[in-house]
Amino acid sequence: MANMDEAKGRAKEAAGDITDDDDLKREGKADKATGKVKDAVDSVKNKLTGK
Template structure:
């Protein structure tokens, strides 16, 4: 999945976990958001190394 998809999915899971009191779902949401941020950082670093930064 893309960076923005992971972040959006994570926010949705975290919100659903918050509404239902499901701590595990909240943690999954936070992990998905972190995964999206990491993907973004890796993509940015890759772009800088290859000269593809816009």
């Protein structure tokens, strides 16, 4: 699911660049960051559970 957030963020950020929409660019950056945080949490969880 984290990869989906990152992909959605990249798409929003690209759309914001094309349309010169700063709000959309910010949303895209936030979605990408959310995806990265989810990846980090999943990584820690997997290390703790041994998966």
